[in-house]
Amino acid sequence: MITIDYQSRAPIYEQIVERxxxxxxxxxxRPDDQMPSVRSLAVQLSINPNTIQKAYTQLEQQGYIYPVKGRGNFVSGTGKLAEEKKEAFFQDLDELLHYGKELGITMEECRSFIEQSYRKEVEHD
Incomplete structure (x- = not known):
């Protein structure tokens, strides 16, 4: 379910959060699914439980999970989060397109690149 890239420069807790x-x-x-316990995930990944706890704290602060005292952590509803991520993606894309336009990249070049890149991603899924 979760894998750690020890070659990555990203801290382990950030990799866990992203995954x-x-x-x-x-x-x-899905919403209300129980997350793996801190202890079991730490054993599974062979890392310090404090690292898992730090990741879970960050996920909670970002609204992805919520704690239930004595029962663990559970997945929050994701509708609002997904919309926020999409909005951030399109904002980043808008900035990249503006930068590309300044570099002289045409709309057709962008469209072609996006289509090729998207096809590669679909093949990998």
Missing amino acids: FQMLILKGVL
Whole structure:
């Protein structure tokens, strides 16, 4: 479910946060599903439980999960989160397109690149 890239420069807790965000946004983990316990995930990944706890705290602060005292952590509803992520994506894309236009990249070049890139992603899924 979660894998760690030890070659990455990203801290382990950030990798965990990113992986869970994607699992939640893709619907693999649904609202009110229970998250793995801190201890069990730490054992599974062979890392310190404090690292898992730090990731879970960040996920909670971002609204992806919520704690239930004595029962663990659960996935929050994702509708608003997905919309926020999409909005941020399109804002970033808008900035990139503006930058590309300044570099002289045509709309047709952008369209062609996006289509090729999207096809590659679909093949990998």
